[in-house]
Amino acid sequence: MTFSQSLVTSRVQLARPALRAASRNARLEVVSRAHGRFFIGGNWKCNGTVESVQSLIKELNDGSVPDAVDIVVAPTFVHLDMVKRELKGPFQLGAQDCWVGKGGAFTGEVSAEMLHDFGIPWVILGHSERRSLCREDDELVGQKCEYALSQGLKVIGCIGETLEQRESGKMFDVLDSQLRAIVNHTSLSNWDNMVVAYEPVWAIGTGVVASPEQAQEAHAYVRKWIADNVSPEVAASLRLLYGGSVNESNCGTLANLEDVDGFLVGGASLKGSSFINICNAENKHS
Numbered sequence: 662m663t664f665s666q667s668l669v670t671s672r673v674q675l676a677r678p679a680l681r682a683a684s685r686n687a688r689l690e691v692v693s694r695a696h697g698r699f700f701i702g703g704n705w706k707c708n709g710t711v712e713s714v715q716s717l718i719k720e721l722n723d724g725s726v727p728d729a730v731d732i733v734v735a736p737t738f739v740h741l742d743m744v745k746r747e748l749k750g751p752f753q754l755g756a757q758d759c760w761v762g763k764g765g766a767f768t769g770e771v772s773a774e775m776l777h778d779f780g781i782p783w784v785i786l787g788h789s790e791r792r793s794l795c796r797e798d799d800e801l802v803g804q805k806c807e808y809a810l811s812q813g814l815k816v817i818g819c820i821g822e823t824l825e826q827r828e829s830g831k832m833f834d835v836l837d838s839q840l841r842a843i844v845n846h847t848s849l850s851n852w853d854n855m856v857v858a859y860e861p862v863w864a865i866g867t868g869v870v871a872s873p874e875q876a877q878e879a880h881a882y883v884r885k886w887i888a889d890n891v892s893p894e895v896a897a898s899l900r901l902l903y904g905g906s907v908n909e910s911n912c913g914t915l916a917n918l919e920d921v922d923g924f925l926v927g928g929a930s931l932k933g934s935s936f937i938n939i940c941n942a943e944n945k946h947s
């Protein structure tokens with residue numbers, strides 16, 4: 662048995678009763694009352710043409726989504742203006758990143774105050790693609806969270822381990838250090854404006870979704886960590902999103918998990934009908 666399998670097995674007792682007990686109504690009560698409204702983020706990453714974005718906007722505007730869900734889509738900077746003008750409520754907008762401090766002579770960057778001024782309420786920070794491809798370390802992500810929050814943005818803070826880290830038994834250490842850097846740069850009141858997305862790197866864009874037990878195990882760990890290191894009240898109200906190969910078929914099962922309060926969706930958010938379906942995940946029977 663590998664390390665990760667043994668961890669999963671040891672937590673199966675935790676996850677299974679939640680799954681078994683998940684009659685739709687019972688779960689809705691638990692999730693909605695315990696941790697706030699379900700939250701779906703669509704991270705469009707570096708994708709889109711004028712034409713494809715226009716057709717995605719149309720599909721989203723024509724779709725039907727529940728009132729009780731917060732939905733945030735994050736197009737590229739280039740497409741933000743068009744999406745802002747054309748996408749209707751209930752969709753909110755997010756950026757995929759922003760500069761670590763006040764704007765100025767930082768070629769190619771977009772600052773938090775610009776996003777706020779432009780009417781973009783949310784920003785994704787610490788995505789694993791930025792951590793690995795743009796070499797953003799935990800400390801920089803913590804600083805970015807601090808500055809974005811100080812400028813009135815709401816933050817989707819991303820954390821998650823690589824396969825190598827998981828298999829070598831370092832998963833909890835990685836989550837600990839990513840969370841600690843964010844907590845070191847935030848105050849208690851900031852947590853009203855934060856959600857945390859657990860995105861295991863091995864599940865991103867691979868089609869290999871975390872099993873319900875793996876997702877619940879990591880989310881339960883994060884919630885306990887926040888209870889111990891921030892406050893039990895923040896832990897109880899914090900929305901924890903799962904990200905990594907979420908699609909129309911697996912979202913119902915994942916949405917049933919006790920500590921999964923929403924999703925951060927990549928590939929499937931680029932197809933309007935799929936994303937709309939995922940926005941309705943809480944109503945799916947699994």
Ligand SMILES: O=C(CO)COP(=O)(O)O
Nearest residue numbers: 704865866905906927928
């Ligand atoms: O990175 C992600 C969302 O931020 C997940 O991407 P995929 O849904 O394409 O795996």
